[in-house]
Amino acid sequence: MTITKNAVVVGGSLAGLMHGIMLRDNGYSVTILEQEPSTHRQGLDAGIRVGPDFIQFMKQYDRVKREYGIMATHAHVLDKNETIKFKVPWNAALTSWGLVWSILRANFDGQSSEAVPNPPPLPKDAPEARYRSGARVTDVQELNEVIRIQFEDILNGETQVVEADIVIAADGSMSSVRKIVCPSISCEYAGYVTWRGTVPEYYVDKEAHGILGKNLTIHRMHCSHFVIYVIPTDEGQITPGKRLINWVWYHELPAGSADLKETMTDIHGKVHQGTVPRELIRPEVWAKQKALGISKTPACIAQLLERTKSPFVTKIYENTSPRAVFMHGKLVLVGDALVKTRPHSALSTNQAAYDCLALESVLKGRASMNQWESKVLGYGHRLFLWSRILGNFQQGYKLALLWSIWKYVVGFVGLKLGLLPWRSKME
Numbered sequence: 001m002t003i004t005k006n007a008v009v010v011g012g013s014l015a016g017l018m019h020g021i022m023l024r025d026n027g028y029s030v031t032i033l034e035q036e037p038s039t040h041r042q043g044l045d046a047g048i049r050v051g052p053d054f055i056q057f058m059k060q061y062d063r064v065k066r067e068y069g070i071m072a073t074h075a076h077v078l079d080k081n082e083t084i085k086f087k088v089p090w091n092a093a094l095t096s097w098g099l100v101w102s103i104l105r106a107n108f109d110g111q112s113s114e115a116v117p118n119p120p121p122l123p124k125d126a127p128e129a130r131y132r133s134g135a136r137v138t139d140v141q142e143l144n145e146v147i148r149i150q151f152e153d154i155l156n157g158e159t160q161v162v163e164a165d166i167v168i169a170a171d172g173s174m175s176s177v178r179k180i181v182c183p184s185i186s187c188e189y190a191g192y193v194t195w196r197g198t199v200p201e202y203y204v205d206k207e208a209h210g211i212l213g214k215n216l217t218i219h220r221m222h223c224s225h226f227v228i229y230v231i232p233t234d235e236g237q238i239t240p241g242k243r244l245i246n247w248v249w250y251h252e253l254p255a256g257s258a259d260l261k262e263t264m265t266d267i268h269g270k271v272h273q274g275t276v277p278r279e280l281i282r283p284e285v286w287a288k289q290k291a292l293g294i295s296k297t298p299a300c301i302a303q304l305l306e307r308t309k310s311p312f313v314t315k316i317y318e319n320t321s322p323r324a325v326f327m328h329g330k331l332v333l334v335g336d337a338l339v340k341t342r343p344h345s346a347l348s349t350n351q352a353a354y355d356c357l358a359l360e361s362v363l364k365g366r367a368s369m370n371q372w373e374s375k376v377l378g379y380g381h382r383l384f385l386w387s388r389i390l391g392n393f394q395q396g397y398k399l400a401l402l403w404s405i406w407k408y409v410v411g412f413v414g415l416k417l418g419l420l421p422w423r424s425k426m427e
């Protein structure tokens, strides 16, 4: 008789769902604990890029088989007069968080949604797959052979406990599990924020759409830049003309400045540390930001700013964990909980897929946990340094750019020689 092992995944976003699907399909009974109480999650209505490892994950594990990506073939740099200064081949699949979440959720436990109205049946004889919404994990402890996970039921305040043979901490950049197992790590503010928003394609003039509607557009300004591309809606609308034009504005706001505080203060006077949600943005803050943007950008981008109904703003943070494996190989950090990069390489979702596919090799006996740890730390650390280079270049931070290139070279050589301190050993 085979005994089914139990896995608990902390966090039910993209990394959590990918790991849940992979573990279930490899014989584990899986429970995902997600603090957010709603069963159908709302994305930020903003874009993500899916890289090669995510595409590989979908080839192996997706049974929904619906389209989710919009392919860009080029990236171009636009000046203030709408002249294309530079154009390079850039192949990337772009999509929306909400659509990918719905597809993964349908694969995990068969939940239907507007994007996936008829999910395929779950694999025959598959072990259990449970997604518990409103379950906030508050503690993890190793008890001999198992891990005990304590969580709070958000709706009734009750504390509950489950046990697992393996725990996947996929609880994002502010990971509460990481705070327990690795308390010294803190998130560092990069010195700039992103304003983000979307405009339906049909709401953009023909001329502006002709410039922005096909490829990735970049517009650079002093210590600031825009990135613009087309994405599907969260509901899965992928037909040209019905999609969204997604814009991201990286804008410098030094740590501790009055402007940063003003930007991050919501309509109730609360100062947010991460994102000020769209419905809480103060109209006067957006009005000022919008006026600045309109005065500095080409007409097609100014039009997007004018026609965006509800933008939101997020502080850019970054951090890396020196270790990925804890509690004698029974607890691992993955995705943004392991390494949170600046968003410029747009590969956070790919990192989650990379971690997941590498863990599959451990489950199949093709690699050890130590090898998995070296692999995911190496990938995450390189991505972290590379994203800094891209960010410093796009923002025009010359000295910081030179410093980040130097750190990348040192990091790369250190990695090759196995000299980096974050290459840890399991206890």
Ligand SMILES: Cc1cc2nc3c(=O)[nH]c(=O)nc-3n(C[C@H](O)[C@H](O)[C@H](O)COP(=O)(O)OP(=O)(O)OC[C@H]3O[C@@H](n4cnc5c(N)ncnc54)[C@H](O)[C@@H]3O)c2cc1C
Pocket: 010, 011, 012, 013, 014, 015, 016, 033, 034, 035, 036, 041, 042, 043, 044, 045, 046, 047, 048, 049, 096, 097, 098, 135, 136, 137, 138, 170, 171, 172, 173, 175, 176, 177, 334, 335, 336, 337, 348, 349, 352
């Ligand atoms: C609602 C939402 C919308 C997003 N939209 C976008 C987007 O539009 N564009 C983009 O580029 N990126 C977006 N992201 C971020 C993106 O998902 C990640 O950068 C990347 O895909 C890696 O994901 P992750 O699963 O590691 O981390 P995250 O996506 O940050 O997910 C972490 C999850 O863990 C949960 N969690 C945290 N603490 C606990 C706890 N103690 N107990 C239980 N659960 C916990 C969080 O609620 C969250 O669902 C979004 C994330 C979320 C949560």
